[in-house]
Amino acid sequence: MEETFSFDHLNPTEFENFCYELLSEIGFINLNWRKGTGYETSPSDDGRDIECEYERNDIDGTKYLEKWFVDAKHYKKGIPVSAIRNTLDWAEAERPDFVLIIGSNFLSNSTKRFLEKYKSNNNPSFKIKHWENPDIEKLTLNKRSLLKKYKIPDLNFTFLNLMHPAHLWYINEPPLNNFNYFFNLIENLEEEKRDKIFFETYHTIVYPRFRKPTNRKEKLKDLMLDDVNYDTFKEKVLSLEDLIVEPFLIECIVNFTLRRLFNFGDMTTMQETIQKNEGFLEYLVKIRSGELTPTHNLKRTDDELNEAIKHHQQYIQDIPKRTEEYYKLYTFFCEEIVSELFKQKALEVIGTLPDIENL
Secondary structure (H helix, E strand, O other), X not given: OOOOOOOOXXXXXXXXXXXXXXXXXXXXXXXXXXXXXXXXXXXXXXXXOEEEEEXXXXXXXXXXXXXXXXXXXOOOOOXXXXXXXXXXXXXXXXXXXXXXXXXXXXXXXXXXHHHHHHHHHHOOOOEEEEXXXXXXXXXXXXXXXXXXXXXXXXXXXXXXXXXXXXXHHHHHOOOOOOHHHHHHHHHOXXXXXXXXXXXXXXXXXXXXXXXXXXXXXXXXXXXXXXXXXXXXXXXXXXXXXXXOOHHHHHHHHHHHHHHHHHHHHOHHHHHHHHHHHHHHHHHHHHHHHOOOOOOHHHOOOHHHHHHHHHHHHHHHHHHHHHHHHHHHHHHHHHHHHHHHXXXXXXXXXXXXXXXXXXX
């Protein structure tokens, strides 16, 4: 059975101790673990498990200390709203700079919505942050001794099994390509497929301007002042050739495109994506029923809410199919473009590079 990054084998006190040591290792100072002893029967922590400080440096070199209240919550399911209320009450009374909630797994959707509403309605003097299991996983990438001490498996890169060999080779040792060769390859692609592959890349390179909306029915594409397509993308890239060396710019474009395609086609994160969208759908449904009050940017008429709910339901239903389609696009891009980029040097040696015109 494949091990996953989990704290389920720890008890609440052990998880608090882990958080204490993690905070120390990533730079927090003056830590005070408010649990009186190492036993689960220790007295109440008065709303926070750990008090600590973090040193900041201003641009003029001035140093100052931020006061943090940290609440470690060890739940095998989503952390409920009731579990964090005491922490917020104490923060209101003692006014730290930050409140940090560290969850061994994740915050429930209702808790996340509660925090957003709390910040909007109360405008607290302190900032609120939360770390969930994936956040802790990233923070401990170079903390192998800490993970070993608490018998936590190292990060399992399950997505590596889905990555194409050409992608891995490109990350490890990208070839030195020029614009002529690069554009010749992608112009040989079928136009519709090429545009779908590079859609995000087009927008990032062209960086279009937008006008302000005149009504709420206008979509983002209606507000765009600049054309975003292959021609404008190519024109923008070529305009940079005197500012950025060609191989570096091509490497940036290819790596960005690979990352976006793989992210959209990564089947190992598909269920997480579905769950997040289901949480937002649940939020919309509760707004429609009157159970929740919407934030300012989510105020909608009943018709608009019904349309948004219907759209989101369809979006969730389409996630598996869309993920599969993007993985196929990712594989196609790796085989038809990325693999071919490695051949430029060999083709130069034997003198069979294609002639490119009108670049």
